Amino acid sequence: MRVGLIRVMTTSDRRLLHAHGKLLQEAFGFTVTSRCIPDQPSGVYDQASLESAAPKVVQLAQEMAGEADALIISCTSDPGLAATRAAVAIPVIGAGAAAAAAALTFGGRIGVLGLGAHVPGPIAESLGDRMLLIDGEGRLETPDAFLMPAGIFDALAAAHMLVDAGADVIVQASTGLSSIGMADVLRRRLGVPVIDAVTAAGSMLVSAVFAREVQKV
């Protein structure tokens, strides 16, 4: 159960680089190796940054596949997911599709919490008319905004607005929220299920690939 985790945001900060891997190690006992794509310090936040990231993800996946039993593309836009699957022989999970799938297994309306201007494609496509968005949201432009207090306060306010508007479950549509452990905070404050996209990706591996080994950890 060696998981290769691809960060779709360039950083030289080791703690930030391993934030998602740490989440998965603690929740599931995976051994996680994290690497990030080059030259995208603000990650993926629009169509151009998505298109720029995709081939870098495929390249990195090919370098990592030999040392891993499965790969996670740790970004809710799932850049390069199909091409990566075609390029490597091990299972590949995208955090966006995983988060959407997990959200759909709960009842009711699904509030999408993320960057105001950009709902990741895999999430918008999967949720259909169960998706709930807040119009006022939209001040945050890139995922690294969640590393600053103002971004955290914005996300909390937006989550409250989503619940007030009728969301029965919240899906974190940016893995920037995973990096700061926001799901725990929101669950305690909101009292509804909150999907963490990175954890959702790990969960899919547990469902299908690693189930029995977890107990040995």
Place this chain on the structure above:
Amino acid sequence: MRVGLIRVMTTSDRRLLHAHGKLLQEAFGFTVTSRCIPDQPSGVYDQASLESAAPKVVQLAQEMAGEADALIISCTSDPGLAATRAAVAIPVIGAGAAAAAAALTFGGRIGVLGLGAHVPGPIAESLGDRMLLIDGEGRLETPDAFLMPAGIFDALAAAHMLVDAGADVIVQASTGLSSIGMADVLRRRLGVPVIDAVTAAGSMLVSAVFAREVQKV
């Protein structure tokens, strides 16, 4: 993280009753209380048995909800899922929808392994044209068949046929296969991801409700 698990098959055998709960306790550290619906010793295997089970599931869910943080309907047909959600205030996960969602997060074609004559509704509806079925399959009529050697051999043969026919991932479309721990056997023999429906249901709770508590177990 107290999970109420509803077995949609009547049994007085305590080991069988708790087989799914044990799986979830070992994989995720949940505290699981299992109860079964009355008067359906063969579980759900066709439309009539599904319709008979649904109100019993709702009734049992109402009795269990006070002592649980979440409920799992541990049957891939998700009997009574919508009505149960309307009747209780805690999250409710159906093993069928959860298994289908987990399967869809993997790439390629999804082989459905279960009772030949009956593909559970939540699985057929979710998988669409990614679903792969074996025509020859169909000797097993009720989920308790998987408790007998002939049923286990049949399931193994069907799983091999699915992989030979091009399945990239297998979804176990009967929780009878969860009761005997079949997913582990299949993963070792087939070398493809195999979705256990009960584990998938637990995974969805970890993604959204219980993530941080698991590490304390």
